[in-house]
Amino acid sequence: MSPPREGTPPSGEGRVVRVASGQGFWGDWLEAPRRQVEGGPIDYLMLDYLAEVTMSILQKQKERDPSLGYARDFLGAIDSILPAITGRGVRVVANAGGVNPRGCAAAVRALAADRGGAAGALRIGVVTGDDLLPRLDTLLAGGHALANMETGEPLASIRDRVLSANAYIGSTPIVEALQRGTQIVITGRSTDTALTMAPLRHEFGWAADAYDRLAAGIVAGHIIECGAQCSGGNCLYDWREIPDLGDVGYPIVQGQADGTFVVTKHPGTGGVVSTQSVAEQLVYEMGDPASYITPDVIADFTSIRLAPDGPDRVRVFGIVGRPPTPSLKVSIAYRAGYKAVGTLVYAWPDAYDKARAADQVIRERLDRLGLRFDRVLTEFVGASATHGHLAGPPSPDLPEVQLRIGVRGTRRQDVERFTRELAPLVLNGPPSVTGFAGGRPKVEEVVAYWPALIDKQVVTTAVEIQ
Amino acid sequence: MRVRLLDIAHARSGDKGDTANVGLLARRPEWYEVLERYVTRDRVAAHFGDLITGPVERFELPNLAALNFLLHGALDGGGTLSLKTDAQGKVVSTALLRMVLDVPDELARRLRLPEGS
Structure with missing residues (x-):
């Protein structure tokens, strides 16, 4: 039998540093940063903008305009919280820099100058060194294969299609920027977790080999890096009982020098912080829980203990860390052909059978046209798209089923032709069809993700103060 | 008992490339025993087919049950290559929760497990 999920927490006395999460991805709630600085006292606001494919989108934007390539939502966020930064000393740590952290800082500087007053004298730290794209050929020539971590293929096989290449960097340069008195720290491809761990490490002076404490900071980062996903958002446990998601509170970590911390949210906000909401987030995107590898430390998620600590408060403690590996993970994005996805909706009676028949018609026509694809995938939304055979046979009484058909291939003209083959079915296919008002599907270029490892020694980060 | x-x-589930992860959490700490014993690797592989x-x-996390x-x-194929609605595996977790376990009556009674219909 296992030890219980909830253990006996330490007393919780001592100085507390409050790190709030205001953004869980690029596209998250625009209101959240302002709500975090206005809802109650915090010391740091952490904003995470980067997902695996975000870097490649930003790289494309930078190709079109060299001053871009960063998360532009960040400017709106800064604008909405400037008084808290300049007046109350809230410090911001964000990986909004994308593939152009200097450009991002310049845009923030311009915005602050425009607002005038104390904002004009804002001290901004820029972390650089994660961008490996300019050095890629030198690295390959120097014997760094940058082989795909999943398939083992060497990067050379797709070198001419690479769009961006960034090493995931850790907390050290962020800590340095904070030590130099910056009010805003902007990074490129920093790990999501370092954005939370670095302020705690800076405040409490944790050494580079204080592995248990560093690991605790990483776990704190993992819990709040997806914004409200630990405070009631996307929470399956008793989801009907979770109050007022319309006014959901984003999470705040209250950290202490010994590495223990409390997860909470501002009073009066919606959502919930419970051992269940936190535990659901802990297992999100988890690999081997005993070895959560980061540039600073390997955190052991099997050591984490959770305990309730009052309403909307969960105490987290007992965390163990080990020395990190000699490698950094590298996020590489490359062009991988084209895709398009289209849909039609079929109505009762026999909605599912009609959608299936329509799929046969489309496939027959694609074959006859001699189009070549690497992949054609059909799903029946409302019948089996997300659960497959586990959903059981679809009822003939379903009011409607959405036929969703997608293709992917290297020949753009073939994917383009596919997008013309759906609408005709409205008049020349199975009956009772609707839902085509959105027009033809769009052809998208596929930018795929290539995870690799590189020797840490090769990557040198730097901090610039603007 | 079923x-x-x-x-x-x-x-809760998520993705890493073409791999989905599903974290499965006991609703009560004492029910972790049932997950650990009956939701085996082979059982899950057969379930998804x-x-x-x-x-x-x-992997086991007894500390979180x-x-x-x-x-x-x-x-x-995962990520941007995938043509699936659920390309990032966000709801694979719910597909796992469709599983029905056969638990010995005595154990089910001792742990006060709710009986499935």
């Missing part, structure tokens, strides 16, 4: 996983566990093309790995499953080849 027990629905949905009644004794909650779950041809919905996944690669192997299944299982949770198991973590890695379902390799679950996402039609």
Whole structure:
């Protein structure tokens, strides 16, 4: 039998540093940063903008305009919280820099100058060194294969299609920027977790080999890096009982020098912080829980203990860390052909059978046209798209089923032709069809993700103060 | 006794490339024993069947009363390559919760497990 999920927490006395999460991805709630600085006292606001494919989108934007390539939502966020930064000393740590952290800082500087007053004298730290794209050929020539971590293929096989290449960097340069008195720290491809761990490490002076404490900071980062996903958002446990998601509170970590911390949210906000909401987030995107590898430390998620600590408060403690590996993970994005996805909706009676028949018609026509694809995938939304055979046979009484058909291939003209083959079915296919008002599907270029490892020694980060 | 996983566990899933992860958490700490004993790697692989093309790995987190499953080849190539509605495996967790377990009556009574219909 296992030890219980909830253990006996330490007393919780001592100085507390409050790190709030205001953004869980690029596209998250625009209101959240302002709500975090206005809802109650915090010391740091952490904003995470980067997902695996975000870097490649930003790289494309930078190709079109060299001053871009960063998360532009960040400017709106800064604008909405400037008084808290300049007046109350809230410090911001964000990986909004994308593939152009200097450009991002310049845009923030311009915005602050425009607002005038104390904002004009804002001290901004820029972390650089994660961008490996300019050095890629030198690295390959120097014997760094940058082989795909999943398939083992060497990067050379797709070198001419690479769009961006960034090493995931850790907390050290962020800590340095904070030590130099910056009010805003902007990074490129920093790990999501370092954005939370670095302020705690800076405040409490944790050494580079204080592995248990560093690991605790990483776990704190993992819990709040997806914004409200630990405070009631996307929470399956008793989801009907979770109050007022319309006014959901984003999470705040209250950290202490010994590495223990409390997860909470501002009073009066919606959502919930419970051992269940936190535990659901802990297992999100988890690999081997005993070895959560980061540039600073390997955190052991099997050591984490959770305990309730009052309403909307969960105490987290007992965390163990080990020395990190000699490698950094590298996020590489490359062009991988084209895709398009289209849909039609079929109505009762026999909605599912009609959608299936329509799929046969489309496939027959694609074959006859001699189009070549690497992949054609059909799903029946409302019948089996997300659960497959586990959903059981679809009822003939379903009011409607959405036929969703997608293709992917290297020949753009073939994917383009596919997008013309759906609408005709409205008049020349199975009956009772609707839902085509959105027009033809769009052809998208596929930018795929290539995870690799590189020797840490090769990557040198730097901090610039603007 | 037949027990629905949905009644004794909650779950969250996500992605790493073409691999979906499903974290399965006992609704009560004492029910972790049931997850650990009956929701085996083989049982999960059989449950998903041809919905996944690669192997299944299982990791234990008794401290959270949770198991973590890695379902390799679950996402039609994953990330931006995938043509699936659920390309990032966000709701694979709910597909796992459809599982029904056969638990010995004595154990089910001792742990007060809710009986599935």
